[in-house]
Amino acid sequence: MNAFSFSGLLVIISSLFFGFFVFFRNPGNKVNRLWVIFSTAVSLWGLAAFKIGMIPLGEEKSAVMWWRITYPGITFIPVLFYHFVHAWLELKKKIFLVLFYLWGFIFSGIQWLPKWDLFISVNTLKPVFSSFYVLKPTLLLNLFVFCWFSIIIYSHYELYKAFRTSVGLRKNQIRYFFLAIALAFLGGGLSFSMCYGLDIYPYFNFAVPLYPAIMAYAILRYRLMDIRIVFTRAGIFLAVYAVVLGIPFIMLKYTGSGLLSTSFAVVFATIGPLIYRFLQVKAESVILAQQHRYQKILLQTAIGMVTEHNLKKLSKLIVYILKRTIRISFAAIFIKDKKSGSYDLKAIRGESDTGKCVASFRSDAPFVTYLKKKMESSFPEETPKEIITSADIISRAKAIIPISIGNELIGFVFLGEKMNNQPYSDEDINVFRILSRQAALAVENCIFFEESKEMQQRMFSAEKLASIGGMADGIAHQIKNRLNLFSLAAGELKLEIKDFATKHTGLLNNSPELHETFKYLDGISSSIIDNVKRTDGIIKGILDFAKVENKENLFCSFSFREIVELASRLLMLKHEAASLPITLTIEGYENIYAFKAQLTEVIYNLLDNAYEAIQERKTHGTTRESGTFVPEIKVALTHTRELHIIKVSDNGIGIKGEDTHKVFAPFFTTKTSYKSGSGIGVYVVKRIIEEIHKGSIRFDSSYMRGTSFTIELPRPDVR
Amino acid sequence: MNVLIVDDEVETTELFSSFLRRLGLTVEQANCGQEALILFNRCRPEWVFLDFTMSDMDGLELLKKMQQIDAGIKAIMISGREDDSLKNEARALGVRDYLIKPIDLEKIRGIISKHIPEQRQAMN
Numbered sequence: 001m002n003a004f005s006f007s008g009l010l011v012i013i014s015s016l017f018f019g020f021f022v023f024f025r026n027p028g029n030k031v032n033r034l035w036v037i038f039s040t041a042v043s044l045w046g047l048a049a050f051k052i053g054m055i056p057l058g059e060e061k062s063a064v065m066w067w068r069i070t071y072p073g074i075t076f077i078p079v080l081f082y083h084f085v086h087a088w089l090e091l092k093k094k095i096f097l098v099l100f101y102l103w104g105f106i107f108s109g110i111q112w113l114p115k116w117d118l119f120i121s122v123n124t125l126k127p128v129f130s131s132f133y134v135l136k137p138t139l140l141l142n143l144f145v146f147c148w149f150s151i152i153i154y155s156h157y158e159l160y161k162a163f164r165t166s167v168g169l170r171k172n173q174i175r176y177f178f179l180a181i182a183l184a185f186l187g188g189g190l191s192f193s194m195c196y197g198l199d200i201y202p203y204f205n206f207a208v209p210l211y212p213a214i215m216a217y218a219i220l221r222y223r224l225m226d227i228r229i230v231f232t233r234a235g236i237f238l239a240v241y242a243v244v245l246g247i248p249f250i251m252l253k254y255t256g257s258g259l260l261s262t263s264f265a266v267v268f269a270t271i272g273p274l275i276y277r278f279l280q281v282k283a284e285s286v287i288l289a290q291q292h293r294y295q296k297i298l299l300q301t302a303i304g305m306v307t308e309h310n311l312k313k314l315s316k317l318i319v320y321i322l323k324r325t326i327r328i329s330f331a332a333i334f335i336k337d338k339k340s341g342s343y344d345l346k347a348i349r350g351e352s353d354t355g356k357c358v359a360s361f362r363s364d365a366p367f368v369t370y371l372k373k374k375m376e377s378s379f380p381e382e383t384p385k386e387i388i389t390s391a392d393i394i395s396r397a398k399a400i401i402p403i404s405i406g407n408e409l410i411g412f413v414f415l416g417e418k419m420n421n422q423p424y425s426d427e428d429i430n431v432f433r434i435l436s437r438q439a440a441l442a443v444e445n446c447i448f449f450e451e452s453k454e455m456q457q458r459m460f461s462a463e464k465l466a467s468i469g470g471m472a473d474g475i476a477h478q479i480k481n482r483l484n485l486f487s488l489a490a491g492e493l494k495l496e497i498k499d500f501a502t503k504h505t506g507l508l509n510n511s512p513e514l515h516e517t518f519k520y521l522d523g524i525s526s527s528i529i530d531n532v533k534r535t536d537g538i539i540k541g542i543l544d545f546a547k548v549e550n551k552e553n554l555f556c557s558f559s560f561r562e563i564v565e566l567a568s569r570l571l572m573l574k575h576e577a578a579s580l581p582i583t584l585t586i587e588g589y590e591n592i593y594a595f596k597a598q599l600t601e602v603i604y605n606l607l608d609n610a611y612e613a614i615q616e617r618k619t620h621g622t623t624r625e626s627g628t629f630v631p632e633i634k635v636a637l638t639h640t641r642e643l644h645i646i647k648v649s650d651n652g653i654g655i656k657g658e659d660t661h662k663v664f665a666p667f668f669t670t671k672t673s674y675k676s677g678s679g680i681g682v683y684v685v686k687r688i689i690e691e692i693h694k695g696s697i698r699f700d701s702s703y704m705r706g707t708s709f710t711i712e713l714p715r716p717d718v719r
Numbered sequence: 720m721n722v723l724i725v726d727d728e729v730e731t732t733e734l735f736s737s738f739l740r741r742l743g744l745t746v747e748q749a750n751c752g753q754e755a756l757i758l759f760n761r762c763r764p765e766w767v768f769l770d771f772t773m774s775d776m777d778g779l780e781l782l783k784k785m786q787q788i789d790a791g792i793k794a795i796m797i798s799g800r801e802d803d804s805l806k807n808e809a810r811a812l813g814v815r816d817y818l819i820k821p822i823d824l825e826k827i828r829g830i831i832s833k834h835i836p837e838q839r840q841a842m843n
Contacts, residue, residue, distance in 0.1 A: 480799035
């Protein structure tokens, strides 16, 4: 077997191996399928070299047969290469594809025609290096070689065009393609030179087996090593080993001392890797100076982050540092909200259209699920399409870094394109991994600080509330003393007037004016007494509110219907109404387990509000509906396995959007009626439900439509 | 019929006693515990209206001291505080009624006509 034949064997093996390797990694992908077909065509060329290299001189017929068998493969190499480029770059124009295939079919068929032995026949072969046969430069071969190279060059033109416009990964990938193809055609293409009498022994064929490996790497790997590094490393490797192996070789040649050269070879072989490593580090620190610089900054920042205790500031700091140091188009950070579980945008920097950025990802969003599963930096090339398209920011990001502690995803960072269009490298990913871990700690730290601050505030406000409760008692006492005086004074006035009137009936009868004055004074006194009573009512309400106490022993099972009826009766008394539009529906048991007196107060308060809301709508509603409005208040009781659910709804005036968040606040009222209370009704209701019954209360309201309160009380067996 | 009104506010005692006088009662007024005890000792009223909160002692303490002088004293407590435990303590001391400020004069009238005729009958 000569070198030509051996190189052919290597081409067959490497082309088929890497071709099928790429194919089986993703058989569904058109690019991968085309690649394996192309590789097969290349392997046919290898087969030609392998077989023909082994044919002894003089057996031209055998050489003709093998050239004829393998030439269709050689013919289709440029065609299939173009097709691969066409598919890979997603080119639209089909005309060249059709033309090239046509050409391919013509030239693979032409030699088989009976009269067309002008191309490959005993006559058109010539021996080279006295070891194998190549074609003579006939007209047909000229045409063939011209077309062959034209298609290859045209394909590279397309690649070059794409290279100019592409960014990041794609750009790097094309760089690899150029490297691979340069090697391949250097080896393969030069074979044609032998046809034209330029007798270069095809040692270059040994470069050919390298290219399928490079191509497979470029097609399959998402993040290719910076090609400058590949070149540097290869160059240093060659240079170092040329010295390491060359010096002993030269010494052997000139001194003829085997011992000396061998000992030199041993020494060089030992220090060779050290020199290689040293030069590599030096060279790469020059090439990757910028990248190393920002990686260093990021690591320093990452460690410093933990000292920041304000989540908002920390988020801003992170995006600022990322954007500035890596020099990227934008950076955005999302942090998980502990209460809702959703991931909210905390800070974004860069890009003018940040306003369009999605503000939050739900915890069950496909993207979040994907990242939770992956828990590693994610890049668009490896992310499923449906996830990329699920949000604008995902499709614009060139790298997504999860921030996690243990198995919990506490946030993520989106990074845009690098300004210099370089792709994110493996080294970047290592830096991001450290950054992410530090950021996670910093975020947790902030959340802890903020939670403890919030806790302190809550404790403080609870304390404040308690002290107000205590103070309320004292204040109420003072106010009651004042009211007492008002009451006594007004009563005294009334009595004085009455006494005077009885004593001086004649005087009053004679002077209608005096009579009127006395009547007026009497009216004012009554008004004072009435107002004292109402003020006292408010004070009583405040005291009751301060007095909500936990009295477990007062819980019992009682009829819900009974307390609704009781509350309705009280309400009719209060509003001097003959009837109320209340309907009660009970599903299942009529009895519920609760603190009876307090639940009565709850129902009373809610019905009172409902009734006032209806009155409001009657008086303030639009005139258009005044005739058609049918007021109704619905009370419903249902049960689940764990809860009693009480619903009180009305079709009254409803609550305006701006007021909804104040509904449960103490002393808040929108009621205009003079009969309305202090505005603490709903607040007391909430405290009774939440603190004493450990239940929940929520409401739903729309202005001019009505309001609906829903109360959930835990049943005793689950309490 | 002799009554003593004790409240640390002068205006209150003035107005209240004026009202009671209209009902035909003889009224003495005091504005602190010490003054009340002196008056009580001197006049020996049959009824006392006691405010619960005073500067020098509270109403119950005052009542206990009065009871040491005259165990048969009939008392009505007046308080701004609606407190069950105070009420119970007052009841335990034999207080006839426990009124919450602000006082409704009509209510006082009712109480007096309820208790005092009975007292008169007993006297007769």
